[in-house]
Amino acid sequence: MCGIVGLLVKTPALRERLGELMVPMLIGMTERGPDSAGLAVFGQPLPEGERKLSLYSGLTEDGADFNWLGLSHELKSHLGVNTQVEAKGNHAVLRFGLAPEVVKRWIKEHYPKLHILSTGRSIDLYKDIGTPAEVAARYGFSGLKGSHLVGHTRMATESAVTPDRAHPFTAGEDFCLVHNGSLSNPNGIRRMLEPRGIRFETDNDTEAACRFLEWRLREGDDLETALQRGFEELDGFYTFLMGTPDKLALIRDPFACKPAVVAETDDYVAIASEFRSLAHLPGVKHAHVFEPAPEEMYVWNA
């Protein structure tokens, strides 16, 4: 069991309140996922030549005392790149104007235990072990701003409870996926992708779905085509919620084994595994509430 939440605000004024509206949604899914939580938030993209990485130092020896400014100085002296760091405890967003592969390769070489959570121009990503309320407080989720976000509460079934196996998973740039369910062919997907040069970071089944769909997008599929390929190739139980810089997308397996409910108003689209995570939203009593059908694609534009 796991919990999924997603929120996309249509009214620009609500972007300031994105995190505040979402935190009760995430906490509402605690019974479905008490062991880890995370979210990806999408905001105004950086200029063309810039990128940002979300980094997690909880797996390094220094943990929350990681020297983020030191990392920034080292990147300057080794790669000659200026970086801006916004750090909070074991988490930091690193912003720079260089090809992200160069920076990521250097980090993996020199700080192999520093976990790269996400890469892109729009996405910031947070995930950790702990209850949703603990994780939300740890990273100040209620203050997050942006146009849309994808969140998850985890009750692990397919791999261990560790921060890197929490959701959302990311692949490539500005793409993330959360999953409620379990896949039956993740190893087959891995064996298909690895010879194509796609590297995996965990043994988690969701990572296979995330890397598969991102691979299809990178190969030129549009989101709908990639999701259609997903229906054909990914076997098992799933409700997937995905985020891109301008879209939220939801699909459910043909047996609808895992739940999802949507509430839509003129101001927002909110998605959750269960209605109890939507009940607090403003105007929800008059929202259009519906259950997404199995094997259908639901895509909302930010």
Next chain:
Amino acid sequence: MERLTFDLATTSLRELNTFLHTDAKAGKVEAVTVVNPDGAHNIAVGLDCPINVEVIGHAGYYAGGMNKSATITITGSAGTGVGENMMSGTVHVKGFASNGAGASAQGGLLVIEGDAGLRCGISLKGGNIVVGGSVGSFSAFMAQAGTMVICGDAGDALGDSLYEAVLYVKGSVKSLGADAQFEPMTDADIATVAGLLDKAGLDHDPKAFKRIASQRSLYHWNADANQEY
């Protein structure tokens, strides 16, 4: 008539259900209103007295499950397993219902005015289900006894491995499951559909429904079937 209101924003679900199991059963009130259900699970489960319960809003999983004698109305939608294993009485959902609605119901009437999700009426054991909208795939799977009236369409594999339950569908059926077949409507069938539509408060022409029942070809082991059904 004495009516009591429980606000689940300020009162625990356990307090509500305990009241329904004890004081309500002792006849202290005739009706209970539940406000701010906010998707809570297990609202008004296991009732065992002829009380009226009205839930204003959306209910979570298993609402009205195991109901006996009570009349439970949900003005919003209902989550997974609404009216699951009910014995008698009525559970009436004004909105839509999620998967497994009325699963293994032994008696009583479940009304869903909107659509029902997948596996509606799975393993039905004698209850009656009326769905104003459409039902998802695998509905009435292995249904043993009872009746389903579906005013909209049905998904894939309707009535797969059906026993003696009878299904009536007004709209289209995407596919029938193994051993389910269309049969002619008799006057008795039309009367059954008319009676259930009337009880559900839904207005449809009972003559417009098709009857689906079991071919009974799976009742006995057939060594010559070569595992092909």
